[in-house]
Amino acid sequence: MSLLSAEWTGRAPGRVNLIGEHVDYLGGIVLPAAVDRFTTVRGRPAPQWCLESAVPGGLPYAKALGDELEAAPQCLEVSSEVPPGSGISSSAALLVAIAAGLRPDLSGEEAALACQRAEQRATGVQVGVMDQFAAALGRCGHALLLDSASLRYRLVPFPEELVIAVLDSGVQRSLADTPYNQRRAEAEAGMPKRRRHVESEIDRVHQFVAALESAEVGRLGALLKASHLSLRDDFEVSTPEVDAIVERAWDAPGCLGARLMGGGFGGSILALVEAGSESPFREAMGGIPVMLCQTADGPFSSTEEPLSPRAPQELLGPEDGSPRWPR
Numbered sequence: 001m002s003l004l005s006a007e008w009t010g011r012a013p014g015r016v017n018l019i020g021e022h023v024d025y026l027g028g029i030v031l032p033a034a035v036d037r038f039t040t041v042r043g044r045p046a047p048q049w050c051l052e053s054a055v056p057g058g059l060p061y062a063k064a065l066g067d068e069l070e071a072a073p074q075c076l077e078v079s080s081e082v083p084p085g086s087g088i089s090s091s092a093a094l095l096v097a098i099a100a101g102l103r104p105d106l107s108g109e110e111a112a113l114a115c116q117r118a119e120q121r122a123t124g125v126q127v128g129v130m131d132q133f134a135a136a137l138g139r140c141g142h143a144l145l146l147d148s149a150s151l152r153y154r155l156v157p158f159p160e161e162l163v164i165a166v167l168d169s170g171v172q173r174s175l176a177d178t179p180y181n182q183r184r185a186e187a188e189a190g191m192p193k194r195r196r197h198v199e200s201e202i203d204r205v206h207q208f209v210a211a212l213e214s215a216e217v218g219r220l221g222a223l224l225k226a227s228h229l230s231l232r233d234d235f236e237v238s239t240p241e242v243d244a245i246v247e248r249a250w251d252a253p254g255c256l257g258a259r260l261m262g263g264g265f266g267g268s269i270l271a272l273v274e275a276g277s278e279s280p281f282r283e284a285m286g287g288i289p290v291m292l293c294q295t296a297d298g299p300f301s302s303t304e305e306p307l308s309p310r311a312p313q314e315l316l317g318p319e320d321g322s323p324r325w326p327r
């Protein structure tokens with residue numbers, strides 16, 4: 001392959017997680033969706049890895065992914081609409097964009113797993129596979145129900161009458177500076193409060209999917225609220241700033257429910273808002289930045305083939321996504 005013909009472009013979206021927080025690294029079931037904010041990476045082979053971006057800090061991620069993919073060094077130009085540190089997974093968008101550009105021959109699962117390992121290697125944070133999977137395989141008009149133990153997944157239609165709102169807590173943080181690994185270790189050790197969150201959250205994911213599929217939109221809000229309380233009280237990953245915004249959103253017009261989203265300790269809040277109520281909702285949130293999103297396609301999602309051959313479509317039922325506890 002000549003250097004000229006080896007130029008490539010990759011693009012991948014940010015993600016939200018509708019429900020199923022802090023369960024992916026325990027083999028639980030999660031319901032993220034890719035959203036319409038994208039990172040685009042243009043690359044070409046180079047004597048050593050380099051990366052140009054308005055956002056600092058991407059180079060270790062790119063190098064780590066290069067190692068995972070056994071790729072020769074590349075020079076990368078990154079442009080992104082995914083705000084860093086705000087909880088919609090700018091790192092997964094960057095990594096999956098690079099994987100999609102460098103190795104479009106990979107399956108979505110292979111790409112997601114390589115990106116997960118690269119993120120763990122670059123940051124030391126033992127993240128699960130949810131963010132990379134959603135950025136790679138999310139589908140417009142859908143959420144992605146993923147069993148993070150078996151990696152079986154299926155698409156769940158997301159109702160047109162709902163708008164996804166992402167609220168910025170203003171507390172930007174890198175997960176490496178939070179007790180994320182500690183929470184993971186406590187959960188893996190079966191600490192009772194952590195375990196209670198994980199078990200109840202997995203149950204809420206099943207209930208949330210059932211409510212989406214039976215068009216009982218009203219039930220979604222109660223599940224989001226219960227998820228937040230569990231993250232706050234049992235998993236202890238919220239902060240007073242986040243709690244205040246979540247509670248304000250609960251009372252805002254058109255808002256079905258809201259909760260802390262992602263790793264926690266700051267970052268962002270997810271709210272589901274009835275379409276048509278965006279303006280009063282935004283107004284009620286005062287000066288808190290509100291980003292309205294729609295679901296989007298990940299680069300490894302194919303509209304021809306509903307599912308990759310490596311993950312045969314099967315209904316994920318209540319027996320799926322059981323947490324792994326120590327014996």
Ligand code: GLA
Pocket residue numbers: 020021022023024025127128129130131262263264
């Ligand atoms: C971060 C990680 C994910 C997941 C969430 C919490 O976003 O990257 O793997 O663990 O936190 O649900």
